Amino acid sequence: MRTSEKKHLFVFLVMTLMMASCQLKSGNELLMPGSDEISALIRKSNIIYDSLSFQSGIPLVPPYIANGVVGGSFDHMGFQHTPNKGTPNGRTVFGYIGHYYMHKPTTRQAQLPLAWITAEFADGFPFVNMMDTRDYRQELDIYTGVLTTSYNLFGSTQITAFAHQTIPNLFIMKVDRQSDEPGRKMVITINCETHKTQQSNIDWPPLPVKLSLEVNGNRANVVFSTNMVDTRWSVVADNGNEITLSDNNLHIHLNDGENILRFIIHRDDTDNEHLTTLPYHQLLALHTGEWEENWERSWIDFPEDRAHHIWNRANYYNLSNFPVTPEKALIPTGMNTNIWGFTFPQDVYYVAENLTRTGHFERYEKSMQYWLDILPEVKRYSQRIMGIDGSYYPWTPPFAMWDEYEKDGVVGTDSYQIHNPAYVAAMVWHYYQRTGDKEFLKKYFPIMEEVWRFYSQVLHKSDRGTYDVFHDAATSQDERFRQIDAKNYLDASLSAEYTLRNYLLAAEILDNADPHLVEKAREIKKAGLERDALLNQYGYYNTFEGDDRAKNSQKHPVQLNAITFVPMADHGLAQPSVTAWKNRYDLTHQARKPISEGWTYAAFALSSSRMGSPEGLNSDLSAIQYCAHADPRWIQFYEYTFWERWTLSTAYYFVTHGLYQQALSDAIVQDWQGFVDIFSSILPQWADQRFSFKGLYTLHGVSVDGVWDNGHFRIVLNPNGASELPLRISRGTRKIKVSGAVNDPETIEPGEKVVVVFDGNNPVIIRND
Numbered sequence: 001m002r003t004s005e006k007k008h009l010f011v012f013l014v015m016t017l018m019m020a021s022c023q024l025k026s027g028n029e030l031l032m033p034g035s036d037e038i039s040a041l042i043r044k045s046n047i048i049y050d051s052l053s054f055q056s057g058i059p060l061v062p063p064y065i066a067n068g069v070v071g072g073s074f075d076h077m078g079f080q081h082t083p084n085k086g087t088p089n090g091r092t093v094f095g096y097i098g099h100y101y102m103h104k105p106t107t108r109q110a111q112l113p114l115a116w117i118t119a120e121f122a123d124g125f126p127f128v129n130m131m132d133t134r135d136y137r138q139e140l141d142i143y144t145g146v147l148t149t150s151y152n153l154f155g156s157t158q159i160t161a162f163a164h165q166t167i168p169n170l171f172i173m174k175v176d177r178q179s180d181e182p183g184r185k186m187v188i189t190i191n192c193e194t195h196k197t198q199q200s201n202i203d204w205p206p207l208p209v210k211l212s213l214e215v216n217g218n219r220a221n222v223v224f225s226t227n228m229v230d231t232r233w234s235v236v237a238d239n240g241n242e243i244t245l246s247d248n249n250l251h252i253h254l255n256d257g258e259n260i261l262r263f264i265i266h267r268d269d270t271d272n273e274h275l276t277t278l279p280y281h282q283l284l285a286l287h288t289g290e291w292e293e294n295w296e297r298s299w300i301d302f303p304e305d306r307a308h309h310i311w312n313r314a315n316y317y318n319l320s321n322f323p324v325t326p327e328k329a330l331i332p333t334g335m336n337t338n339i340w341g342f343t344f345p346q347d348v349y350y351v352a353e354n355l356t357r358t359g360h361f362e363r364y365e366k367s368m369q370y371w372l373d374i375l376p377e378v379k380r381y382s383q384r385i386m387g388i389d390g391s392y393y394p395w396t397p398p399f400a401m402w403d404e405y406e407k408d409g410v411v412g413t414d415s416y417q418i419h420n421p422a423y424v425a426a427m428v429w430h431y432y433q434r435t436g437d438k439e440f441l442k443k444y445f446p447i448m449e450e451v452w453r454f455y456s457q458v459l460h461k462s463d464r465g466t467y468d469v470f471h472d473a474a475t476s477q478d479e480r481f482r483q484i485d486a487k488n489y490l491d492a493s494l495s496a497e498y499t500l501r502n503y504l505l506a507a508e509i510l511d512n513a514d515p516h517l518v519e520k521a522r523e524i525k526k527a528g529l530e531r532d533a534l535l536n537q538y539g540y541y542n543t544f545e546g547d548d549r550a551k552n553s554q555k556h557p558v559q560l561n562a563i564t565f566v567p568m569a570d571h572g573l574a575q576p577s578v579t580a581w582k583n584r585y586d587l588t589h590q591a592r593k594p595i596s597e598g599w600t601y602a603a604f605a606l607s608s609s610r611m612g613s614p615e616g617l618n619s620d621l622s623a624i625q626y627c628a629h630a631d632p633r634w635i636q637f638y639e640y641t642f643w644e645r646w647t648l649s650t651a652y653y654f655v656t657h658g659l660y661q662q663a664l665s666d667a668i669v670q671d672w673q674g675f676v677d678i679f680s681s682i683l684p685q686w687a688d689q690r691f692s693f694k695g696l697y698t699l700h701g702v703s704v705d706g707v708w709d710n711g712h713f714r715i716v717l718n719p720n721g722a723s724e725l726p727l728r729i730s731r732g733t734r735k736i737k738v739s740g741a742v743n744d745p746e747t748i749e750p751g752e753k754v755v756v757v758f759d760g761n762n763p764v765i766i767r768n769d
Contacts, residue, residue: 030707030714030769032692033301039143039292041301045312047140047635049076054130061089061635063140064334064652065147068323070096070171070265071163072113072335073652076138078149078159079188081128083116083197085338089631090651092116093197094171095335096233096265097328100342100399101226103204107405109398110341111331112206112226113194114233117173121154122253123183129153142316143295144288154184155256164283165290168323169265170276172283178256188261190235190250192222215245222250228400232266236276270325294319298358298695300668303686306621307664309634314661317636317654318354324362326369328399332639333652339639344655345371345393346477349423349565350599351658356434357665359697364431365440371424372444377402382454385410386418386471390454391447393421416475418458419558422495422566425451429502435701436721442510449513452503455496456520459529466530469493478543480555480589480597486544491558493529498566500525531576540580551586555597559587560607567672572610581607581616594623596641601629602659609666612680612730617667621660629656669696669704675726675753678704678715682731687711700725712769719758728753732768740764 033041047063054060062073062082073092075081080092093113100111120127130136136151145165150158156178164170177186192213195206210225218237223230237243237252239259244251252261264276278286298315302308321330329343330351348367355364375391381402382392395414398405406415428444431437458474459467469492477491500521507513507521534541538551540559559580562571571577584607585591588600596602601623608616624630627641628648637657639650666672667681676698690709697703700722706715711733717725729736732750741764742757756764 030709030712030767032694032705032707035296038295038299038694042143042295042299042312043141044305045309045316046142047138047313047633049136049138051130051133051136058632059089059648061631061633061651062092063138063147064317064320064336064636065140065145065161065163066095066320066335067145067163067165067168068097068321068327068330069163069168069325070094070114070263070335071320074147074149074161075128076130076149077119077128078138078147078161079119080116081118083113083191083194085198085202086649088648088651090333090336090338090636090649091197093194093336094263095337096231097331097335098229098265098267099224099226099231100228101206101209102228102401102404103206104227106204106411107398107407108204108342108411109228109400109405110204110206111337111399112209112341113197113335113337114192114224114231115194116191116197118189118191120187120189121183122185122187125154125184127153127186142313143291145291145316145320146284146288154181155179157186162284162287163320164287165319166286166324167272167275167283168325168327169267169270169272170283171263172280172287173261173263174280175254175259175261176257177254177259185256186254188252188254190220190252192224192248192250211248213245213248213250215243215250217242219243220245220250234262234264234266236262236264290324291319294360297360298697300664300693300696301691302664303689303691304683306634307683310630310657310660311664313635314354314654314657315358317657318351318358318661319360319363321654322352322355322360322363322367324366326366326373329367329370329397330654332655333650334654336652338652339650340396342396342399344396345420345423346395346565347655349427350655350662352427353430354658354661354665356430357662357697359695359703361431361435361437368427368431368444371427371447374402375446375450379450381405385415386454386473388454388457388471390452390457391421391424391450392418392454393424393451395420413475414479416471416473417477417491418469418471418474419477419489419491419495419561421451421454422499425499425502426566429506432506433699434697438509441506442512445506445510445513448499448503448506449517452499452521453514453517455499456517456524458492459496459524461527462530464530464532466528466532467524468530469496476543477558477561478554478556480553486546488530488534488545490531490534490541490543491561493531494558494561494566494568494571497525497529497571498568501568535576538579538583538586540576540583552589552591554588556600557584557587557603557607560584560603563607563610563672564603567610569673572672578611581611593643594627594641595643596623596627596629596656598639599653599656599659601627601641602637602656602663605663606659606666609663609681610670610672612677614667614681614683617663617681618683618685620663624660665696668693668706669698671698675699675728676702676704677728677730678706679708679713679729679731682708687731698725709769713767714769715766717756717758717764717766719761719763721761722758724755724757726753726755729766734768736766736768738764738766 134152138149158176160174212223432441605620629641639653640647692707701720735747
């Protein structure tokens, strides 16, 4: 071979290797993050305060630590010195899901905090004292569910706190303290008379409670009795610390060194006292191991802080509020009870939807047990309050003593919001949609059947041949106008139809439904529910028949429900819904200011995401800080918003947070139209950036992983037992390659609907790079 030929061959080989290297690099750039990278991307949303944070002028939001059974928020000192209702950005208390009381005059039932934990110095010198504090830092690690607060205040101090994930009746505080001066020993006080922390002007104030406290060395046993429950719990100290008692408060004079406090709830259905005594390092490892395993299941690494913090912190709160054991239903502000202190099926549904989307099916199933357990009481309630059979899940279900609840009349007209039961039935069906678990559907089908039985009795055939929704006590989800005795409430009509459709689908799968209810459902479905009478001059539906209110008169945008809460694509994509969505800022009170009453703007965002409108979603998200819907650090959302910011005490409204999480998930992967749509609402500012995601679960149990990098993407469809998946990739400008599918279409066009057939349980890879 001549020298020139050798040179040409050498250059060719070098170029070939370089091209291969570039191709390999390009492929690697679209690979998913590794385990170490996952922990780092999650921890970008850790909540961190240091001394400079206070100088920013942004008020502190107390971090939230819970496991769905015990927990609460903690202040900047690592304790709970602000326990009163009405505290801006939320109070700091220690709560237990099973501790509640009844306000006898109204029969209203509400959660009552179990305690609040404070600290002081033995010599009486001020402990809540930032002026003498040095080296301050507080961090909530959402990847491990551990809050660490450290500072030097007359001695080094570090408080570590966590609500145990696998032992849910256990809360741990570890205080490492080295005092510089003898009089500056730390004294921890556990304050037990929590009825004093409730606002005096709430409509259901608690009576003074009965406390029985027994102290024996380093252990205190407490029985905290309301007029409904006797809650038994203990505090156990170590490191030679003894507990003393005065004025119904427990005091622990800490010795220097490592001090571990265990808060244990004693329950008849729990026999795990031996676990609560495990060494601290084992307890911590069990706890953090559960958190890390959960994060490995599902996450999104967004290319902007706002979306990243909203989504990943919401995921943290979901795992903090839905426990690994069956419990009472989620309260909208969790263990803090910043607002009401009782649950709403609607609110639980808005949050729980995220559990099925992120693959946390075990926790979801545990939460569903509550709704099945109360089914007999709900059926009696339906007869007593509404005068008809079936299951009318109340607007605000009581904790217990159902036959006492509202026995002399409802606590308010909201008790007659008949759209509400549909969400409990929907929770059953949506779990099945995303798992294909027939045994689950069989177990919980009685909920669906009894909810349909209820709706079947409020649907009446009209002269027009369609079915009207009517009950003489019914009122609407739109709480700005509590019209009683109106016909065809739109929210109730859509709820009834959604329940009807899903009931028929479930009945066909199980083949054990009540034949009379099935026949009635088929008859009503064929005839249709009356909607034409609701159509107004603007081209969308009124909230009820005869509703002649002006624009911007509503509290909630019920015209969007067929897109958001009871998703039916044929209605959601029909002109009245589309017109309502396009004019959504004309629906609710001062929406253009903007004001969001409750979760209204979150519903706007969810509807825009599902309508495939990045511009609409961007607009809806922009309103969050205009109207103080969230704190400036995106830690949590307030229940109500206003420019004057008088509602800061309604902090940690997980309901709104849950809807925004749904909106952001659906921007990437959504399925409300009956097929999986990927990248339908990618925000403009994301399009030329890189983001990745894992474990977004969808129809038939398929989970979707992916990487997007400036228009290039790689998607992995994990079948998880599914046989096929209807699919559309909405974004892209080039041919999309498909590999691993049985039918192997090889390439698909952006926006084209296809059905991907899986080859056993092997993943399908979709890419355009």
